[in-house]
Amino acid sequence: MAEAAREPGPATPDTGTDTDAGTGRAREAARVTVADTTAGDGTGDEGAHPEVAALLARAHRLGADPRNTNYAGGNASAKATVPDPVTGDDVPLMWVKGSGGDLGTLTADGLSALRVDRLRALRDRYPGVDREDEMVAAFDHCLYGRGAVSGGPGAAPSIDTAMHGLLDAAHVDHLHPDSGIALACAADGERLTAECFGGTVAWVPWRRPGFQLGLDIAAVRDADPDAVGCVLGGHGVTAWGDTAEECERNSLHLIRTAERFLAERGRPEPFGPVLPGYAPLPEAARHERAAALAPLLRGLASTDHPQVGHFTDSAPVLDFVSRAEHPRLAALGTSCPDHFLRTKVRPLVLDLPPDTPYDETAARLRELHEAYRADYRAYYERHAVPGSPALRGADPAVVLVPGVGMFTYGRDKQTARVAGEFYVNAIHVMRGAEAVSSYAPIEEAEKFRIEYWELEEAKLRRRPAPKPLAARVALVTGGGSGIGRAVAHRLAAEGACVVVADRDADSARTVAGELGGPDTAVAVTVDVTEEEQVEAALRAAVLAFGGVDLVVNNAGISLSKPLLETTAEDWDRQHSIMARGSFLTSRAAARVLVAQGMGGDIVYIASKNGVVAGPNNIAYGAAKADQSHQVRLLAAELGTYGVRVNGVNPDGVVRGSGIFAGGWGARRAAVYGVPEEELGAYYAGRTLLKREVLPEHVANAVFALTGGDLTHTTGAHLPVDAGVAAAFLR
Structure with a gap:
């Protein structure tokens, strides 16, 4: 019955649901308990090692604030000497966030434990940048015991392990703050970094994450012991310290100083004036229009694979799509690897004002979708090489509709929502870069190397069957x-x-x-x-x-x-x-x-x-x-x-x-x-x-x-x- x-x-x-970037992570972070900060020290002792507890507490504080890093973005590490359970000798260990996971909700199980001496010995085995992906497998031979903080198997070491292990600092943070990426993606980012930080923060040109980037950052620290961090071109920021407190203080110094620099030096209306007819619709009309378009857009976005959708009409989105420069900037695409891995290299942008009749709007969206798919396939064919992962799907992950908002798509609701949060991060980055310079993301070929990276493909293969x-x-x-x-x-x-x-x-x-x-x-x-x-x-x-x-x-x-x-x-x-x-x-x-x-x-x-x-x-x-x-x-x-x-x-x-x-x-x-x-x-x-x-x-x-x-x-x-x-x- x-x-x-x-x-x-x-x-x-x-x-x-919340529509502003980072709210999902903030909700999740609120669930972290004191028990999450307890972990063994790698010696079989189930008590919390002070450095592990400090690392987790620092990660939670940094990860809970979306100004500091995006969801599942960045990582943090700590180093200390512990007695080996077999020999009794002291051994240098590093605990670092493993592949996947999120700083705001990081637990001990999400850490990898590695021997620092073995990790640094890999410098002598490094075959060069053309073969640096081979080093990821070598990280497994540097794991301490089974690689876990206590007992069971630890998280798989991430591609950024070298950045943390090769750097001669006890604590290291690698983060993706909007303010830092704005400098990293500005056309003259190196000059702006020097002006912003006065020499205490170095500039490292774009390099794909990997072993060589770890060597580059370690060289910065070796060359200038007074440096507290660096801006990574097209990527993010890295900061370090001798203690967890000093590292966190330096990370926040980088982020907040960059925020103030952009606010004080930035020109007004970096996205240009509002386009006539492109102002946001009133809220009720906006949501009615969004609800009418959502089924059509979801069907288009699911041409290759079924997708779940997410809608946001947050203020940053509505402002961006109302401004004169949004078509140019959206076409340049996102830059930070964490962004375009989730948003694809660029969004689909509707080029009609919000008061256009529905039937005309729907017809135009179908045309734009076909053009997007053709462009994306051409992008893949331009850059794919023998051994590249197969094309995963040519449909957009982000659709921008002026006057209405943003629709994002993923294999589940969380993935769709996070894609939207990341594109809001990208809007903030574009705003900051345009305010003090011009937005200049990394080249398309480099984006492809990230999006269709075999190491990223391996992550996808590890996902459980749907x-x-x-x-x-x-x-x-x-x-x-x-x-x-x-x-x-x-x-x-x-x-x-x-x-x-x-x-x-x-x-x-x-x-x-x-x-x-x-x-x-x-x-x-x-x-x-x-x-x-x-x-x-x-x-x-x-x-x-x-x-x-x-x-x-x-x-x-x-x-x-x-x-x-x-x-x-x-x-x-x-x-x-x-x-x-x-x-x-x-x-x-x-x-x-x-x-x-x-x-x-x-x-x-x-x-x-x-x-x-x-x-x-x-x-x-x-x-x-x-x-x-x-x-x-x-x-x-x-x-x-x-x-x-x-x-x-x-x-x-x-x-x-x-x-x-x-x-x-x-x-x-x-x-x-x-x-x-x-x-x-x-x-x-x-x-x-x-x-x-x-x-x-x-x-x-x-x-x-x-x-x-x-x-x-x-x-x-x-x-x-x-x-x-x-x-x-x-």
Whole structure:
């Protein structure tokens, strides 16, 4: 049986998302606990080594502030001497953030432990810059024990390990602050660095991260013991110190000094004047336009691979796309390797003002998308060499729409959101560089060497296989309890992003929280009988995740009365929620599904009562029969768009069901002459399998219909009733 509807409420989204760069990392960083800063010292002692604890605390402080570094960007290290557990002799160790991970949420398990003497001995084995990638494998031979801080295997050493190990400093930070990258990407960055820091910070010309860059930075320290750090051309900053406190102080000195320099020396309006007609739309109109464009854009961005979307209309984005210089700057692309690895080398930019009619805008976006794909393939072919990784997909990761905002895409919500955060970082970098000079990112060939680096490809290969519903977005009505809650949990567990829609806002928020927060699920308050609220729920879904792929019509209510006691109000209420509500939800969803062009699924939680004439439930049974036939009608109509429509027919879902808890159970127990507490057993006893049906069993059926194995099934009804012979479909 479908889940009961809740108390009325407005159709308002509760997405829990933030649009400014870095907020995701700040939220995650807040979850770090004191326990995260404890770690063994590499000798088998499970107590915290002081330098490891200091390193983690420093990383958390630096990583929690988006002005200091971007999500998963940069790394930090500490060195100390510890007794070897075998010989008892003192050995020099370095703990450094391993491959992947994020400074703001770094734990001891995210560190690699290496012997500094062995790492520095690699200088004598270095084969030169043309073969420097071979050194990454050599890092494994420098690991201390199994490379972990304590006990188990440690994180894989990153490409920046040499930067930290070869530098003669006890503590090292490598960060990607917007202010530092602005100097690093300015046309005359070397001169500006000298003016900004007065000689205490060196300039290192662009070099791809690797062993040679580590040698270059070590040479800076050796040549000038008074230097506290360096600006890396086209890349970021590195700072060091003899203690964790000194290193952090020097890192913040670099960042804040660069911020002040850009603010004091920068010219106003570095992006030029606002283009006529390109000013941001009012917020309501902006979001309405974004919701209309989101399904189309997601479909285009998913031409090669299914993608989840993220939308932001933060002030930096809206200002950038309104200014005269944004087409030129966007075409130059991002520069910092951490940026374009997530944003691709450049975004797709709509070249129309925001008041352009939708049909004209949509047509132009399709043209621009085709041109983008052709340009990206040409970029790949210009620079690919034998042995280069295969082209991963030619669709944009970032789409800029003047007056509206920015749409970003990735294999999951977090990846899409982070891509947006990184492009906001890139906007800040362009603003800073243009304010004091001109923005001059690294050459396209160098960008390709990073984007299609075999070492980056190896990271991709280490990712776990995607779950069956990865990159799919599901909307579940009546998702705040019972069957709807179980369905939401199962779909999220299988990789889907879930929109939990319910009339009870608190229940919807609770379930969304259970599923893991805004990168996995959002809550939407909606009464499915109200057309405007249903439309608003779908708008909220596409703004949260870019679109919708899977809709579960589960909202429902039950009244158990014989015909002569059933009022017209009873009849209308049942049909309004289940028949009308399912129709309104399916219609709104179909508009999104058709616009996306990616196919999709609509699943109705119907009932065996739509097939069997049960006693005293004329209104409920008739409404369920209506839903059942909607499945057949919509399967026939939407098949041409690749949309499959199927139903699930549960029976006797007593435990965990909002319907039964709301009085239906007592009335049905009275009809059958059994105590209410024995109703579940009564239902089980009349089935062929003698088993009770639970919400989880209905959720399993929804997944079976949508998880990828039944690709050629539509218009079907799947019984989940433990075997009710009278409900066999004929």
